[in-house]
Amino acid sequence: MYLRKPLYAVASALALYGCGSTSIVSTPVDRIDNVPLKVADLTDDQLKNWFHSDLLTDTIPGMSVDKAYTLLKGKKGSKIIVGVIDSGIDINHEDLKNVIWTNPNEIPGNGIDDDKNGYVDDIHGWNFLGDINHETLEMTRIVRGGDTSNPDYASAKAAFDEKYNEAMSTKTRYEQLLQMLHQSDAAIKKETGKETYTKAEVEAIEAKDESMQQFKGFILQMFSYADSISEIENDLKDGIKHFAGQLNYNLNLEYNGRKILGDNENDLSDAPHGNNNVIGPDLEQSLHGTHVAGIIAAQRNNGVGMNGVAHNVEIMALRAVPDGDEYDKDIALAIRYAADNGAKVINTSFGKDYSPHSQWVRDAIIYAASKDVLIINAAGNDSKDLDKNNVFPNDQLNNGPEIADNFVTVGALNVKYGPSMVARFSNYGKINVDVFAPGVKIWATAPNNEYRFLQGTSMASPAVAGVAALIRSYYPKLTASQVKKVLIQSGLTPNTNVTVGDPQTTKPFAEISKSGTIVNAYNALILAERMAKGK
Incomplete structure (x- = not known):
């Protein structure tokens, strides 16, 4: 379905941060x-x-x-x-x-x-x-059916594998980013003595060791994607929830939501x-x-x-x-x-x-x-x-x-x-x-x-x-x-x-x-x- 998921502000950080007329x-x-x-x-x-x-x-x-x-x-x-x-x-x-x-x-x-x-x-x-x-994707149903004579089976299987692997890897990366966000945020709060800090206050920190340099650099990069750290945190949590949902339901070959309804989805009558x-x-x-x-x-x-x-x-x-x-x-x-x-x-x-x-x-x-x-x-x-x-x-x-x-x-x-x-x-x-x-x-x-x-x-x-x-x-x-x-x-x-x-x-x-x-x-x-x- 066309449920447009939130555009997670830090998505691009995955690649950037090294972990007319009428x-x-x-x-x-x-x-x-x-x-x-x-x-x-x-x-x-x-x-x-x-x-x-x-x-x-x-x-x-x-x-x-x-x-x-x-x-x-x-x-x-x-x-x-x-x-x-x-x-x-x-x-x-x-x-x-x-x-x-x-x-x-x-x-x-x-x-x-x-x-x-x-x-x-x-x-x-x-x-x-x-x-x-919750329901599976149609490609999941085709793969689950196992009918290799189905003309859509081969393409559905390839698309399913690609989407499943993408969901797994992206969810993992988002979890890693969230963990690093929590570590960096805690360090910056301790350094500034403030629960809420600005980008300028982070820029003013004199990093005295390599760890603080990494924390400072990470938080400054996050500020380029949103106006607050809490916004970044919410985006990451939403992203993790989204991909977890895909893995638990949309791309789960063992899940069949239709059995709740009890009808035959292949019989229009x-x-x-x-x-x-x-x-x-x-x-x-x-x-x-x-x-x-x-x-x-x-x-x-x-x-x-x-x-x-x-x-x-x-x-x-x-x-x-x-x-x-x-x-x-x-x-x-x-x-x-x-x-x-x-x-x-x-x-x-x-x-x-x-x-x-x-x-x-x-x-x-x-x-x-x-x-x-x-x-x-x-x-x-x-x-x-x-x-x-x-x-x-x-x-x-x-x-x-x-x-x-x-x-x-x-x-x-x-x-x-x-x-x-x-x-x-x-x-x-x-x-x-x-x-x-x-x-x-x-x-x-x-x-x-x-x-x-x-x-x-x-x-x-x-x-x-x-x-x-x-x-x-x-x-x-x-x-x-x-x-x-x-x-x-x-x-x-x-x-x-x-x-x-x-x-x-x-x-x-x-x-x-x-x-x-x-x-x-x-x-x-x-x-x-x-x-x-x-x-």
């Missing part, structure tokens, strides 16, 4: 490439709202969301249901509780399938995972399964889905937290993505559930390299298209060219024709406009990625009425889903296919080369997605109005 809508933003770029760091408030900013006004590659709302004054939109297929959602969050979908045809708690949709007491959606929190607890058994594990939901539709202008991209939205919670790889069965059923129960937009911020039942998901995408449902999909966080690497779900295989015209794949942008504006982790592809949108340092809702910065194409996708919901709210006669065209054709087209994949690879921005555009809410509403009027 396509359709004519607006002034075509002058952006001639505007001096912002060089000052963003303030905290600017950073928390950057993905709503306007590129021309702020030289920040946001989506002009705040500007878009100036076009909606005096207009009344209709409610749009957005299905969020994810890790679970904290539906009691202060900024989400008033925008959560409630099934109007189901009586809570009576143990009866009142609306006869196959799901009992599905009040706010459905939890297809039941009490599962063995359903329904799961329960109606859309938060999930562990509130903290709903972080990813809660964050995604907030980006789309956190209640606007309520005086708390943050503003979602769209108002007039109800979030349908569909829990189908564990800590590990999702099952094709759950995703296919979740898409169909959303389409059958009124969703007009679905966000899919997850993905994997292997998909044994990918046809089930593609059939569900086609089914959603028949119900006029638009799916917004995260491109993935592996720095890959998707035209050369299949990642699932997708709407075309091996660069073939699209199976339906209701699927939009989104890459992630960084905060600063210019050559480095594509997030270094983002996948890209002239054929298989449609658009780009903000996906780095995105501030949004987290469980227990909290808010956090997260990043990934997982965050870029719901930003676009919010724009899609806004269009569908105010221009309900536009079809899913038409809204897809609006999103693609109204975006900004930077005339610049950008770094993608690795520091040595640069491409024209126009060549890293099908549209070559950055989604822009303001322009999208203008084009939607024209299209709605038949112009």
